[in-house]
Amino acid sequence: MNFDLTEEQIAIKKAVREFCEKEFKPELALELDRKEEYPLELYRKAAKLGFTSMFFPEEYGGQGCGLLETCLVIEEMCRADSSLGVAVSSGSFGSELILEHGTKEQKEKYLPRICKGEFISAAAFTEPNISGSDITRIETTATKYGDEWWINGTKTFITNATIADFIIVLTQTDTKVRPTYRGETLFVVDKDVEGLETTKLHDKMGIRCSVTGEVHFDNVKVTDQHIVGELNRGFYHSMEFFDETRVGVAAQAVGMAQGAWEIAFRYAKQREAFGQPILQHEAIGCTLAELMTKIEAARWLTYRAAWLIDIGKMDPMATAMAKQYASRVAMETTDFAIQTLGGYGYLGEYRVERYHRDAKITEIYEGTSEIQKLTVLKYLLRKF
Ligand SMILES: Cc1cc2nc3c(=O)[nH]c(=O)nc-3n(C[C@H](O)[C@H](O)[C@H](O)COP(=O)(O)OP(=O)(O)OC[C@H]3O[C@@H](n4cnc5c(N)ncnc54)[C@H](O)[C@@H]3O)c2cc1C
Numbered sequence: 001m002n003f004d005l006t007e008e009q010i011a012i013k014k015a016v017r018e019f020c021e022k023e024f025k026p027e028l029a030l031e032l033d034r035k036e037e038y039p040l041e042l043y044r045k046a047a048k049l050g051f052t053s054m055f056f057p058e059e060y061g062g063q064g065c066g067l068l069e070t071c072l073v074i075e076e077m078c079r080a081d082s083s084l085g086v087a088v089s090s091g092s093f094g095s096e097l098i099l100e101h102g103t104k105e106q107k108e109k110y111l112p113r114i115c116k117g118e119f120i121s122a123a124a125f126t127e128p129n130i131s132g133s134d135i136t137r138i139e140t141t142a143t144k145y146g147d148e149w150w151i152n153g154t155k156t157f158i159t160n161a162t163i164a165d166f167i168i169v170l171t172q173t174d175t176k177v178r179p180t181y182r183g184e185t186l187f188v189v190d191k192d193v194e195g196l197e198t199t200k201l202h203d204k205m206g207i208r209c210s211v212t213g214e215v216h217f218d219n220v221k222v223t224d225q226h227i228v229g230e231l232n233r234g235f236y237h238s239m240e241f242f243d244e245t246r247v248g249v250a251a252q253a254v255g256m257a258q259g260a261w262e263i264a265f266r267y268a269k270q271r272e273a274f275g276q277p278i279l280q281h282e283a284i285g286c287t288l289a290e291l292m293t294k295i296e297a298a299r300w301l302t303y304r305a306a307w308l309i310d311i312g313k314m315d316p317m318a319t320a321m322a323k324q325y326a327s328r329v330a331m332e333t334t335d336f337a338i339q340t341l342g343g344y345g346y347l348g349e350y351r352v353e354r355y356h357r358d359a360k361i362t363e364i365y366e367g368t369s370e371i372q373k374l375t376v377l378k379y380l381l382r383k384f
Pocket of ligand 1: 093123124125126130131132133134156157158159160204207212361364365366367368369370371374
């Protein structure tokens with residue numbers, strides 16, 4: 001691996017930074033955070049420039065890049081604004097499953113419109129009654145009657161639930177097999193199908209302009225054509241999916257940490273106390289230096305995890321390390337950014353309190369930090 005980004009990768013970062021400087025207005029972020037509203041117009045603008053389809057192949061209208069380039073985009077967006085960054089970069093969440101496992105028809109139907117920003121997608125695994133960390137057991141079923149599968153159940157905490165044009169859903173298709181995860185299957189369901197109902201969840205701690213909701217399936221009828229990947233292989237497809245997408249969450253965390261750190265650093269250079277800029281007080285200056293060291297470490301863990309996937313050597317331990325470490329660094333940095341700004345840090349207008357609220361999700365979704373540590377431990381035990 002090169003120990004620096006290529007010229008092309010640096011150019012991607014620069015282009016995203018310019019886009020965000022122009023479009024990610026702090027007032028807009030504050031307003032959408034208060035209204036819990038998705039930045040649809042921004043998503044479409046970003047899609048037009050190719051920023052939401054980095055790793056989709058060119059034949060579907062994507063950029064044909066890798067996960068590392070995708071991470072660079074996510075990082076820059078979340079640096080510019082923690083809420084807008086997450087919302088815009090998650091508009092196509094779940095479409096990776098179609099790309100990886102979908103049929104030719106499914107790819108042709110969904111991917112070009114995802115790449116253009118005309119479609120938004122969602123992926124539904126988590127359920128209200130059963131732990132989201134453990135998707136080896138699920139209650140949502142798909143039962144075959146003749147040529148049809150009837151889906152019944154409820155999924156919760158689903159990103160984009162109420163605004164998605166289609167949803168990939170993990171169901172139990174074989175209820176007798178043991179272990180149960182050997183009987184799970186993924187289906188793609190269009191938003192306007194009969195029996196599908198979505199409701200928005202309100203009052204989240206952070207990422208409030210990313211829409212989260214419940215999805216109810218009441219005898220939703222689909223066919224074999226809606227199966228994504230192989231029948232009864234949904235659990236395995238989902239695990240592989242998370243091994244990739246959680247590197248993107250690490251990139252969100254790195255971007256948020258970087259963004260909050262920059263606000264804090266700028267402030268510390270000009271705010272004076274006891275006759276000198278607060279940056280000159282060791283407790284502030286040295287902590288900011290230490291935090292940048294951690295951000296840089298988190299960044300390279302993330303880039304390496306993405307790069308390993310891009311070269312076909314996906315390493316779940318590298319992915320888990322990146323997500324767990326980067327999300328902790330994001331929490332630490334955004335917390336200290338509030339501290340650096342003192343009373344102003346506690347006000348919404350100064351942005352860092354929102355970065356802190358937003359950063360917390362990176363320790364929870366797509367595998368909590370505890371689950372990441374268990375993964376790291378599992379692979380360490382194999383090695384030592
Ligand atoms: C804003 C938001 C967006 C989300 N988006 C989506 C989405 O798009 N699609 C989707 O399917 N889900 C989504 N989720 C759900 C998310 O992935 C789950 O909340 C997460 O995986 C944790 O599951 P849980 O909430 O059921 O917690 P639980 O699994 O019940 O865990 C509770 C606590 O127990 C700990 N724990 C569990 N098992 C162990 C163990 N073996 N060892 C040690 N500790 C353990 C966890 O780490 C956690 O601290 C989203 C959640 C949020 C809040």
